[in-house]
Amino acid sequence: MKRALRVSILVGVVLATINHGDRLLAGDIDVSIMFKILLTFCVPYSVSTYSSVLAIREFQGG
Numbered sequence: 001m002k003r004a005l006r007v008s009i010l011v012g013v014v015l016a017t018i019n020h021g022d023r024l025l026a027g028d029i030d031v032s033i034m035f036k037i038l039l040t041f042c043v044p045y046s047v048s049t050y051s052s053v054l055a056i057r058e059f060q061g062g
Helices: 002-026 031-060
Strands: none
Touching: 002 031
């Protein structure tokens, strides 16, 4: 879980900057943009957690 959080922070910041950097710099942020930014952080967290679970299962033979 800690690793997934670190990955989501790192990748989330990069993706949020790429996707919403212009609006962040302009201060043009509303509720819908904040929701999209939060989702931007959820995606790498979910992918990291899912891949870790699959790796553990494979290692354990299940």
